[in-house]
Amino acid sequence: MITRTDELKNRIEARKHELLAKYNELKADSRKEAIESRDKLKTRLDEIEDYLKDGWDNLTDNVQEKLNRWLDKN
16 A cells, blocks of 8 residues: 555655756756756755655655645746
């Protein structure tokens, strides 16, 4: 049976891979807009890594709420 944490983890991992793919595409683009977009993506990716620094096994309700808000951001 899939738990709430497992579902959240799957959603986070899918979104993270999506952002990483965009980030890697933008790395080769030297236009100002691309650099700004790449910087924003890097900030979002760093944010998720910070939330998960203690690992998936140690998620508090507060961290789970932050992760859900992170997913809701465009």
